[in-house]
Amino acid sequence: xxxxxxxxxxxxxxxxxxxxxxxxxxxxxxxxxxxxxxxxxxxxxxxxxxxxxxxxxxxxxxxxxxxxxxxxxxxxxxxxxxxxxxxxxxxxxxxxxxxxxxxxxxxxxxxxxxxxxxxxxxxxxxxxxxxxxxxxxxxxxxxxxxxxxxxxxxxxxxxxxxxxxxxxxxxxxxxxxxxxxxxxxxxxxxxxxxxxxxxxxxxxxxxxxxxxxxxxxxxxxxxxxxxxxxxxxxxxxxxxxxxxxxxxxxxxxxxxxxxxxxxxxxxxxxxxxxxxxxxxxxxxxxxxxxxxxxxxxxxxxxxxxxxxxxxxxxxxxxxxxxxxxxxxxxxxxxxxxxxxxxxxxxxxxxxxxxxxxxxxxxxxxxxxxxxxxxxxxxxxxxxxx
Amino acid sequence: xxxxxxxxxxxxxxxxxxxxxxxxxxxxxxxxxxxxxxxxxxxxxxxxxxxxxxxxxxxxxxxxxxxxxxxxxxxxxxxxxxxxxxxxxxxxxxxxxxxxxxxxxxxxxxxxxxxxxxxxxxxxxxxxxxxxxxxxxxxxxxxxxxxxxxxxxxxxxxxxxxxxxxxxxxxxxxxxxxxxxxxxxxxxxxxxxxxxxxxxxxxxxxxxxxxxxxxxxxxxxxxxxxxxxxxxxxxxxxxxxxxxxxxxxxxxxxxxxxxxxxxxxxxxxxxxxxxxxxxxxxxxxxxxxxxxxxxxxxxxxxxxxxxxxxxxxxxxxxxxxxxxxxxxxxxxxxxxxxxxxxxxxxxxxxxxxxxxxxxxxxxxxxxxxxxxxxxxxxxxxxxxx
Numbered sequence: 001x002x003x004x005x006x007x008x009x010x011x012x013x014x015x016x017x018x019x020x021x022x023x024x025x026x027x028x029x030x031x032x033x034x035x036x037x038x039x040x041x042x043x044x045x046x047x048x049x050x051x052x053x054x055x056x057x058x059x060x061x062x063x064x065x066x067x068x069x070x071x072x073x074x075x076x077x078x079x080x081x082x083x084x085x086x087x088x089x090x091x092x093x094x095x096x097x098x099x100x101x102x103x104x105x106x107x108x109x110x111x112x113x114x115x116x117x118x119x120x121x122x123x124x125x126x127x128x129x130x131x132x133x134x135x136x137x138x139x140x141x142x143x144x145x146x147x148x149x150x151x152x153x154x155x156x157x158x159x160x161x162x163x164x165x166x167x168x169x170x171x172x173x174x175x176x177x178x179x180x181x182x183x184x185x186x187x188x189x190x191x192x193x194x195x196x197x198x199x200x201x202x203x204x205x206x207x208x209x210x211x212x213x214x215x216x217x218x219x220x221x222x223x224x225x226x227x228x229x230x231x232x233x234x235x236x237x238x239x240x241x242x243x244x245x246x247x248x249x250x251x252x253x254x255x256x257x258x259x260x261x262x263x264x265x266x267x268x269x270x271x272x273x274x275x276x277x278x279x280x281x282x283x284x285x286x287x288x289x290x291x292x293x294x295x296x297x298x299x300x301x302x303x304x305x306x307x308x309x310x311x312x313x314x315x316x317x318x319x320x321x322x323x324x325x326x327x328x329x330x331x332x333x334x335x336x337x338x339x340x341x342x343x344x345x346x347x348x349x350x351x352x353x354x355x356x357x358x359x360x361x362x363x364x365x366x367x368x369x370x371x372x373x374x375x376x377x378x379x380x381x382x383x384x385x
Numbered sequence: 386x387x388x389x390x391x392x393x394x395x396x397x398x399x400x401x402x403x404x405x406x407x408x409x410x411x412x413x414x415x416x417x418x419x420x421x422x423x424x425x426x427x428x429x430x431x432x433x434x435x436x437x438x439x440x441x442x443x444x445x446x447x448x449x450x451x452x453x454x455x456x457x458x459x460x461x462x463x464x465x466x467x468x469x470x471x472x473x474x475x476x477x478x479x480x481x482x483x484x485x486x487x488x489x490x491x492x493x494x495x496x497x498x499x500x501x502x503x504x505x506x507x508x509x510x511x512x513x514x515x516x517x518x519x520x521x522x523x524x525x526x527x528x529x530x531x532x533x534x535x536x537x538x539x540x541x542x543x544x545x546x547x548x549x550x551x552x553x554x555x556x557x558x559x560x561x562x563x564x565x566x567x568x569x570x571x572x573x574x575x576x577x578x579x580x581x582x583x584x585x586x587x588x589x590x591x592x593x594x595x596x597x598x599x600x601x602x603x604x605x606x607x608x609x610x611x612x613x614x615x616x617x618x619x620x621x622x623x624x625x626x627x628x629x630x631x632x633x634x635x636x637x638x639x640x641x642x643x644x645x646x647x648x649x650x651x652x653x654x655x656x657x658x659x660x661x662x663x664x665x666x667x668x669x670x671x672x673x674x675x676x677x678x679x680x681x682x683x684x685x686x687x688x689x690x691x692x693x694x695x696x697x698x699x700x701x702x703x704x705x706x707x708x709x710x711x712x713x714x715x716x717x718x719x720x721x722x723x724x725x726x727x728x729x730x731x732x733x734x735x736x737x738x739x740x741x742x743x744x745x746x747x748x749x750x751x752x753x754x755x756x757x758x759x760x761x762x763x764x765x766x767x768x769x770x
Contacts, residue, residue, distance in 0.1 A: 224609060225612070231593060231735070233739050237700075238704075239702050243698055313698075316627055349536065353545040
């Protein structure tokens, strides 16, 4: 607010209005005026400007609202700003073109095995695949957001360590930026999952939430006071490497009994009696089977105890109102999730103070990280449209 | 920035200027202009206004800086805004009157034992003691900040649970506000310790820092992206109730092996071979003695291991650039702190990514929580002067 020049105020208001439409979907001018605390003539000027640039369109709503002249709806135009979203997982990579408003306009995916996991191979495949997709759809992404499971420096997309991909100190953001020719943001997968749930999922409107997810690794993203924590130096924390079981199984990070070693994919396989060689789909099938078991909590044994212990810690340390369970955690049987909810609420003194923390499954399914990667890319795009 | 009316801009700039003087001490107009990004005529108008109201004074510096006419220094006037700071500890309570600029202008303290720990007794004693102090110094506090070791809701100063004081659901902020007749802010002691270190101690300028302290309990305060985390519903997290030792000693919170039970005052007494009945001063004396021991780390045994394990977790979860050790942690022998620094840097994968987290002792000594309580009170005071 220090230096509020009129053109800066206008730019700020334009970006704020666009963000409302991008996140919340179509809205009337009156609703926009209320939400932004601006008067109608300012809203008109902003909407006219955006319409003139093809970023929004005004249309009579199909279902009239109440009596009198229907108010025009302001609609974001998906193709006015398209970003490339990339989700690099351990065994799989996916890309999508995502339009203003958050809609996935097209997508592609492929398996990552052996040499395909090499960073250069991933860069090449992402570049080729996205160029083809862009051509097919006649869309031109203006920025890219990329999700990677590992310790990532947001500032420049340096992947310091992704043990599960076998990457160490890979300047992934820089390389992707060079081949794509657009600004690139690289984020840790759990961080971007948290962002997606916060913007478009069960975390919407929560000011303090923690997103925890189990894949091969276990990660977390933290929303505090309405913003995503970034950690210092752009390195997010690694919640999966909280020690929960001193003297437990050794972890690749050098410690033992990390939360990741107790509740990650391998631990879940052990709890289900599935060998490492069995494809991942078998875990999903087995968990679905377990849903019909008379006592799924007992079947998973210690796995559930470690899940509870780690979540009690997370809630005690951060005091969130909401914990979102992602990936493998999100497909655990309902009875397990209920036990976890009940135990964490009872055993965490911070939850007791809060009158009970909410614990919910992720609502965005397999697209979670693509959507998070897209939102990371949109952050700068929305201020420059 | 949405609605930037000239009077609001002026008010915002006035508060910003005042905060610079309050935190950083006397400054020239030129330095203020640079720091605030405002032109000299605006600075002149703001300083003249504040000087007219007796909030600042302009003076020729005693030591001339360079050739030419010396530039005037703008000095905050301590007595222009005085707050009452209250530090309630388990065995002791202290109050201070703190002036604009952060100087302690006068203080008083007393022991808390048995019935004196009763909330009503504390309220009465604080009120009487501060009234006497204010009269003696002829100062009139305009707000109060209070530090309490427990789970505190910032919004209204409700102390949900302070096991160590024996308080449950005490509307302490409300009661103090009634007897003091000024706005009251109540905060958790570790949270206010973090605030003090951030504003006036080793945490100055750190954008992501964690303050951990051991007293009877173990607590923490988190600075993330340049702000103090408040937790949801105003309840801060309770880092001391992170489980580090499943199956360890039972904790009053209902779990076992909490960090607090492994590294709090009682654990330190055990490690030092001091009975619970021995006064606290003996711990300090014993630690001073230990400083001369050939191997203090070995003498403290498992205590150091649990301290390291908890700190590795804190660093892995939050990714701070700095960890500040407070209270009993701050008087541990140098050799112990060095071992802790070295182990945490090596064993935390996030520290490795960051190129080494800084771990430092609190720099503010026994006044830490008084200063933090004062800063909490000053937050609103500075915007209304």
